[in-house]
Amino acid sequence: MLEHGGRLRAAAATYGIALADWLDLSTGINPQGWPVPALPPAVWQRLPEEEDGLLDAAAGYYGNAGLLALPGSQAAIQLLPTLFPPASVACLGPLYQEHPQAWQRAGHRVRELPTLARALAAATPYVLLCNPNNPTARALPRTELLAAAQKLAARGAWLIVDEAFIDPVPAESLASLAGTAAAANLIVLRSLGKFFGLAGVRVGFVFAAEKIRAQLAQRLGPWSVAGPSREVARLALQDSAWQMTARQRLFKDSRRLAALLADLGEVEASALFVIVRSVAAEALHRFFAQRAILTRHYAPQPLLRFGLPGDESGWQRLQAALEIWKKNAV
Amino acid sequence: MLEHGGRLRAAAATYGIALADWLDLSTGINPQGWPVPALPPAVWQRLPEEEDGLLDAAAGYYGNAGLLALPGSQAAIQLLPTLFPPASVACLGPLYQEHPQAWQRAGHRVRELPTLARALAAATPYVLLCNPNNPTARALPRTELLAAAQKLAARGAWLIVDEAFIDPVPAESLASLAGTAAAANLIVLRSLGKFFGLAGVRVGFVFAAEKIRAQLAQRLGPWSVAGPSREVARLALQDSAWQMTARQRLFKDSRRLAALLADLGEVEASALFVIVRSVAAEALHRFFAQRAILTRHYAPQPLLRFGLPGDESGWQRLQAALEIWKKNAV
DSSP: OOOOOOOHHHHHHHEEEEEOOOOESOOOOOOOOOOOOOOOHHHHHHHHOOOHHHHHHHHHHTTTTTTEEEEHHHHHHHHHHHHSOOOEEEEEEOOOOOHHHHHHHHTTTEEEESSSHHHHHTTTEEEEEEEOOOOTOOOOHHHHHHHHHHHHTTTTTTEEOOOTTTTTGGGOOTTTTTTTTGGTEEEEESSSSSOOOTTOOOEEEEEEEEHHHHHHHHHOOOOOOOHHHHHHHHHHHHHHHHHHHHHHHHHHHHHHHHHGGGSSSSSEEEEEEEEEEEETHHHHHHHHHHTTTTTTEESSSSSEEEEOOOHHHHHHHHHHHHHHHHHHOO | OOOOOOHHHOOOHTTTGGGGGGGEEOOOOOOOOOOOOOTTTHHHEEEEEEESSSSHHHHHHTTTEOOOOOOOHHHHHHHHHHHSSSSSEESSOOOOOOOHHHHTTTTEEEESSSSHHHHHTTOOOOEEESSSSSTTOOOOHHHHHHHHHHHHHHHHHHHEOOOOOOOHHHHHHHHBBBBBBBTTTTEEEEEESSSSSTTTTEEEEEEEEEHHHHHHHHHOOOOOEEEEHHHHHHHHHHHHHHHHHHHHHHHHHHHHHHHGGGSEEEEEOOEEEEEEEEHHHHHHHHHHHTEEEEEEEESSEEEEEEEOOOOOOOOOOHHHHHHHHHHHHH
């Protein structure tokens, strides 16, 4: 299994700085997540029920009722490769490593390729990508991916798209078409972890043909998503006023972050994080960590990810550290 | 997949009685569950971490640190059969039907046998039982099960015990030994759904040899239990004062319920529910449902399960209905 989490804890130990003193910019999670209210006691006490309104709320938000709720899109990452006969899967890399690892575990051969054109040319029965991609922040246009799905359908192949970071630009999502007659070979993963800032609730969705969803549902078994998680997801998915405000703020903040980091190297921004490509990535990571600011270094690649500060004091701390770096660099 | 839940909803429709008007005695869930407090926002927002104290709290409560947390013991029910080569499994029946179904799905042959002696004599590589059993409320002594585990170990076979209903009598649990050198072939499932009344949180534990736990962990993947669920479980498992009070109340209430139902047939009580064996089981189920009291009829068997009323008005409703039944029966 890949090592996840505990990064802040490890950094606190390595740099001898108390946990509470860190500015954690190491994730792509919205730091001003959907505010969870008090929940009715029944959601903790009773077994979750399918008829609790979550599926309707999700169908409305994603524009597709052909969906399955899961305990995080991670559950789909784990299970999808086990539904298909072992073969070759072309992944657009570098990408979130849980995907290739899960396909390998299920006996598939993984080919990591740098462009969609090359992934299609590899003639594998499965093509997998993240859009927008993490860590590179590369975003492929919806039209290009739809054309790819059609091309793949013509030779009986599947396209799997993980859209964990797409919520700020809903018009670019393929969720509304995945598994419908228009794109029966398309499978889309969505998550409440990033945009809604609800990584702890473990709620994700799969959009896919009915047969795929039924197989996933059987492997998950009943009640795979917790009652309080279902209730929070239902409320957050229906809160379109919060969603609109959050989108606007994320765009403003990610532009501010990209501008702030522009001098550090080649900068690519998504609404939820900014990626800096620089030969000094490792040194930068260390420099910020010594100042209790945690970033994410994708060693051995020269990529450094910065999440958004959650409040003005966080922005000020980041800016102050950047000024020292630039002064030293002169 | 088996049909679960929605029973109250279905009964409301069948009998034309509004959902809110029912006294739901159809489950074996403690109606006065552990009271969930307000939780820190971070448990909803951040990815759950293994170092959050849940595993220590569980090791303390169950007396065994060789454990794995899962999204409900249902996750273990789904996954365990897939870890073992397809063969025959002897189940002590009648039992919770999710078990035999999961073994069948994984390609095993299921033999449902009425006694432990016959299950052992069947010479299968896997023996599975629920203790106390649901729906029969049969409880086998710990010593007898330990002897069975040793017998099975001698021929390289496994014993799997689902202890979802055992918390009121912790001294009878095998969790402290499962997977240790004393009982390496013993696998025990525990759950926070019943005694703690937290069926919605979806938290369960497996106690088993390290190799089994590692295989389960890999299939579950990271973050399989939600952050708020982990926090609630941690707090509930540490709340020994609540646990003691709850045990006393459950014993008092289940004795009261068994006495109340004594005239209906052959009565067997566990701390969390009472089972009535009667040829009139179906008629009784209908009679109570017409009075907005939902019980659980295990058709086609002559078994009717009554959970505990959660408050005095519930007791009074049940008692009033019973008096009408008895009057009519004379």
